[in-house]
Amino acid sequence: MIYKKCSRCQLNYVTADRELCDICLREMRGEKDDFVDSLCDICPFCEKYPLVDGEEMCRHCRKKRLKAHSCDN
Ligand SMILES: [Zn+2]
Numbered sequence: 001m002i003y004k005k006c007s008r009c010q011l012n013y014v015t016a017d018r019e020l021c022d023i024c025l026r027e028m029r030g031e032k033d034d035f036v037d038s039l040c041d042i043c044p045f046c047e048k049y050p051l052v053d054g055e056e057m058c059r060h061c062r063k064k065r066l067k068a069h070s071c072d073n
């Protein structure tokens with residue numbers, strides 16, 4: 001089987017009968033995700049950032065919450 005580089009990202013190899021790698025195909029279909037390329041839950045608080053390893057909120061929201069808790073002087 002002949003392999004060539006993906007014509008879009010020039011990173012991944014695809015078989016000669018294809019133009020784009022799986023990642024580019026997915027992006028072309030509109031499943032864009034700047035943060036993750038694997039299946040991931042989205043933070044329920046901001047509904048913007050992905051959750052890592054079963055976290056309940058993303059690091060942005062966690063930082064925000066920590067800040068809110070630390071200003072009780
Ligand atoms: Zn590609």
Ligand SMILES: [Zn+2]
Nearest residue numbers: 043046058061
């Ligand atoms: Zn969040």
